[in-house]
Each structure stands twice: as structure tokens, then as C-alpha cells.
Amino acid sequence: MGDDMSHRTKGMTMAETTVEAPGGGRTDGARIDLAAVELLALVSMRRNTATDRARALLGLPEDGIDSPVTTAGVGSLLARRLATVAEGRLAPLGPVNEIASILMNAVEWIEAIGTTDDASNVAAVIRSPEGTVLLEPRPYDVWNAWPLSQGDPLPVIGARFVASAFGNLPRSRPFSGSVRVVAADATTRSAVVTVSDDEAWTLASGPGGDISEPAPITPDPTFQVLATTLA
Amino acid sequence: MTNQTAAPDLRTIVSEFTAFEITALLSVIDTESAARTLELLHLPAVEKDSPAVGIGLSTLIARGKITTTGGLMPVGDAARLAGLGGTATTWIETVTITGDRKSVAVFVSAPEGTVFLEPAPFGLWLVWPVKPGVSAERAAAGYVGAAFEKAAGAPFGGSVEATRLEGPVRTAAVKVDDAGTWRLQAGELDRPEPPRQIAADPTFAVLAEAIAG
Secondary structure, X not given: OHHHHHHHXXXXXXXXXXXXXXXXXXXXXXXXXXXXXXXXXXHOOOOOHHHHHHHHHHOOOOOOOOOHHHHHHXXXXXXXXXXXXXXXXXEEOHHHXXXXXXXHHOOEEEEEEEEOOOOEEEEEEEEEOOEEEEEEEEHHHEEEEEEEOOOOOHHHHHHHHHHHHHHHOOOOOOEEEEEEEXXXXXXXXXXXXXXXXXXXXXXXXEEOOOOOOOEEOOOOOOOHHHHHXXX | OOOOOOOOOHHHHOEEEEHHHHHHHHXXXXXXXXXXXXXXXXXXXXXXXOHHHHHHHHHHHHOOOEEOOOOOEEOHHHHHHHHHHHHOOEEEEEEEEEXXXXXEXXXXXXXXXXXXXXXXXXXXXXXXXXXXXXXXXXXXXXHHHHHHHHHOOOOEEEEEEEEEOOOOOEEEEEEEOOOOOEEEEEEEOOEEOOOEEEOOOOOOHHHHHHOOO
């Protein structure tokens, strides 16, 4: 037990998280809560590889800008003054414009998951040349969006998120922490660390659909092994 | 420092909700009033666990208009709209036509107060308060009067249709032609009296009287 507590404490420290940001790392802006249909409205502004990847990663439907479901998101953004309509086109404002820009111009996508049988923390981290946003799903199809200022490689950010989840989730074994990197062509690579009932740590990794057999590793509550595996 | 001549900031009194949000707020209320409010707004009646309700709840929660701690609870203007829509006893659909310009508003009146809703682009509804103590009938007539004032002499039509929890639906319409002649046609729905000429009445109080319950 003592070992476990120290791991968890150390994990929290190494993750350098702020109190609020579950994704780890410093955040530039305040958290913005966006409904899934609002994110759908943003990715519907442009159809390209980046928005295709964002739709898949965030589990958004294929609806276009004119569908009633997308319109619900547009209407909500307008009502919140998070967007206006200029010349018939949706024009997001301020921080939401930054998020829209990241979604439309993204070049890197990852998904980080920390999970036990009872609970899980999940995040998508999306990066464009302009910036990085971490999106965490909440109940009722609401996403917490956290603008991130840090320039660390996305797998490092993902590993920190897993370390946060390892520290924050109620203690339960097995714990599984994974980071999945999505490429522009939709191919993926994953790394998974599992902590078993008897505190044995294993690592598996590989391209999507071809994950290696789990191999024992030294306990690493920072989970940076996920990042180095995917580097 | 006060500035008494400044116009009120409309954004402080008007609320905006998506059609999905209104559907979500009212579909979870098990009253005849809630169902009728949805019907009068031409919003579909849907099951509580339908995707439409889910979408409305999602944006309401993201907007902070429903809190989720200890169950779902509408707050602020969402709570007021749900409260009035769920207890409403009178609905007045109001239409004004100036040339090819048409405005529509639905007044929703409950013992606790009255609001009116206007459809806006992108599936939004604007929700406006009606001054306490003003009847829905008077407020609807006032809405028509304001549109008539803007018409500035152009041919104009204004109609009101009052639906109540009990009793017949009553309608009344005033037409002002380009010769400045005023005509009123009123009566129960589908059984209107023939149009008759009336004296000019820019207050349109005649509409309020015609649909009084």
C-alpha cells in the first residue's frame, strides 16, 4: 500500500498538472464547455482530412452544416455569443474560433485513456500549427475543451493525462492506460500499460489491430513509457 | 452615474433557445400545458429519451442553463420558460403581414406571467417577457400595433388566434388596405363572422376584445 501511495503521489507531481486541467500541463485559457452538436457545427464548417479525423476521434456524426442536428449546434453557439453569422457563414468568436481553427487545420491527433472496471478518464488532444486543444467528454454529450499552451509532443501530453487518471481515479485494478496516435491517413499506433491486480506492470504497443503481446516493465507512474514507445 | 435616456439593452431581457432546447425543457414536463405549448410552437412531441431531447439537454447543460448536480435542474431564464410553458392556460399565435414581410409570435400565458416567442434563423427562438399585469390578449394586440406602426401606411394585416386549455379557439384579423379602410373578421376557428368595416384603431384593442376568453 505504501508503495502504491508513493507512486500515485509521484505520478501527480511528475505530471505537473494544474489543479483543474485533467489533461496535465499548463492551460492558456479557461475551460470551455461545448456540446457535441456545437463541435459538430465547428467541424462542419470545412470538409477536409483534419475535420474527418476530428469527427472520427470525437465520435461526431457525419451530418453536414445544413442538417437539423448541426443547426442545433450553430443556434446554440449563436445564442451563447460564441459565434456570429457573417455573409451567411458561421464565424466562431474568440476562444471558440481558436478551437475551430485547430480542428480544421489539425495535423496531429491522439486519444488518451485511463480506465478501471468502474471508471475511466478519456481525452482527445488535437494539434494544429496554431495551437493545441484537449477535449474531455462529459455526461450529456458535453465536452470540456481546454486550450493547451505547452509545446510538448502529443504522446507526452497523453502520457501525462494517463498519469493524472492513474492518480485521480478511485484505486482499482486492473488499471489500463493507453495512448493512441492517429495519423492523417487514419492509421493508428497505440501503446497500453496495464497494472494488474498484483501490481504487475506490462506494456503492449503497435499499429492499430496489431498490438504486441504485453511485456513486463518497471512500474512507471509517470506513464512516460507510453510517450517514448510512440515517439 | 446614470444614463436615463439610453435604450434598454435588449440582450438583458431577451432569451434565446434552440428548438431542441425548448423541446427538451417541455418534453420532460408531464402536463397538458407543456404538450400544448410544444404544439402551438409547432415543435414535435417526443419521448423523454429521444435524441432530440438529448441534443437540447446537451446544449442547455453546456450553456449552464441546466445544472446536473443532484439531477437535472433548469435555472434562470430556462427555468422560467419551462415553468410558464408547463403551466400555461392561454396561447395566442400572432401574425402580422406588411407587403411580403411576415412576423410571427406565440404568446404563452400562465397564471405566473406571460412571455412571447419569435422564431429566428438557425432554429432559434427569441423569448421576450410581457410586462406583469398586461393580459396576453392585450400584449398580442400591442404586438400587432407595433408592426402596424412600422408599416407606415402600407397595406397591412394582423391576426391573432387564441387557444385556451378549455373552450373554443377564437380568431380575429384586421386588414388595412391601401385606401386606408379597416376591416375586422372575427369568430371561433373555422366559423368566422363575415368581415366588416371598422373605424381605424391603431391600438388594435379590437383584436384583444374579439378573442377575449
